[in-house]
Amino acid sequence: xxxxxxxxxxxxxxxxxxxxxxxxxxxxxxxxxxxxxxxxxxxxxxxxxxxxxxxxxxxxxxxxxxxxxxxxxxxxxxxxxxxxxxxxxxxxxxxxxxxxxxxxxxxxxxxxxxxxxxxxxxxxxxxxxxxxxx
Amino acid sequence: xxxxxxxxxxxxxxxxxxxxxxxxxxxxxxxxxxxxxxxxxxxxxxxxxxxxxxxxxxxxxxxxxxxxxxxxxxxxxxxxxxxxxxxxxxxxxxxxxxxxxxxxxxxxxxxxxxxxxxxxxxxxxxxxxxxxxxxxxxxxxxxxxxxxxxxxxxxxxxxxxxxxxxxxxxxxxxxxxxxxxxxxxxxxxxxxxxx
Numbered sequence: 001x002x003x004x005x006x007x008x009x010x011x012x013x014x015x016x017x018x019x020x021x022x023x024x025x026x027x028x029x030x031x032x033x034x035x036x037x038x039x040x041x042x043x044x045x046x047x048x049x050x051x052x053x054x055x056x057x058x059x060x061x062x063x064x065x066x067x068x069x070x071x072x073x074x075x076x077x078x079x080x081x082x083x084x085x086x087x088x089x090x091x092x093x094x095x096x097x098x099x100x101x102x103x104x105x106x107x108x109x110x111x112x113x114x115x116x117x118x119x120x121x122x123x124x125x126x127x128x129x130x131x132x133x134x
Numbered sequence: 135x136x137x138x139x140x141x142x143x144x145x146x147x148x149x150x151x152x153x154x155x156x157x158x159x160x161x162x163x164x165x166x167x168x169x170x171x172x173x174x175x176x177x178x179x180x181x182x183x184x185x186x187x188x189x190x191x192x193x194x195x196x197x198x199x200x201x202x203x204x205x206x207x208x209x210x211x212x213x214x215x216x217x218x219x220x221x222x223x224x225x226x227x228x229x230x231x232x233x234x235x236x237x238x239x240x241x242x243x244x245x246x247x248x249x250x251x252x253x254x255x256x257x258x259x260x261x262x263x264x265x266x267x268x269x270x271x272x273x274x275x276x277x278x279x280x281x282x283x284x285x286x287x288x289x290x291x292x293x294x295x296x297x298x299x300x301x302x303x304x305x306x307x308x309x310x311x312x313x314x315x316x317x318x319x320x321x322x323x324x325x326x327x328x329x
Contacts, residue, residue, distance in 0.1 A: 024265045
């Protein structure tokens, strides 16, 4: 029943003290109690597991972060291209628009005029339609 | 009961880590081997703290659910046992505060079912009373450390992790507690040796 008093390692178990304490100690769980408690714990675990082990939102976010970042970059690039393209088309259309509108007005005003139509359509052949007396 | 003494062999650590991995992957049944392995030591810790069987069972159940809820924070390179016993201990302290009236009651002495012998002689009864009295006179920390070490087989390091103490400090408390018990129980040494 003696310790050597060293604090850097555990003392050896004291069999006499163990026997004395064992006389008043609670026994370990019996097999029946143990099975009952184990069953109760596992049924509680079954009820709680789905909720408890479901990943937290930040874990889901972290899992998808690389894909989300790549998708974000792609979206920015794509929208930049679309924006740039539409601006380019708009400026080109802006330059052509007045002329096109004016030509349309002329064509509407003289619907049967083949010469005018030929001029407007850019037909540069020399072949003229036969002259007819009006 | 699986002996808790020692930090646990590496293969136990690896086996527990694999089970934890499976549980986190959604396999709740993988928690069952952990429950089987750590139920008895956890119950002993709970009983030392609460001195009541039903409260100890409730605490163990609650501690397993708490461990499950915090499984992601468990460092799988370390042994599961000390981490889990720490949960039992801290939740047990909280539970004991809410059961403060019971904490004031004397230590509960329970006999082994097989030892419930009506013909137990007066000397043995005196011895049990004296042991209980000597334990009750110890400062609580010393008493718990002596019981956890000498009866339940926890190592100084495990007790230290549980109680938030340096292992050297645990061993000092153990030394003090043992010395006090030996002084009180010295008169019974001869009777005990006779069996």
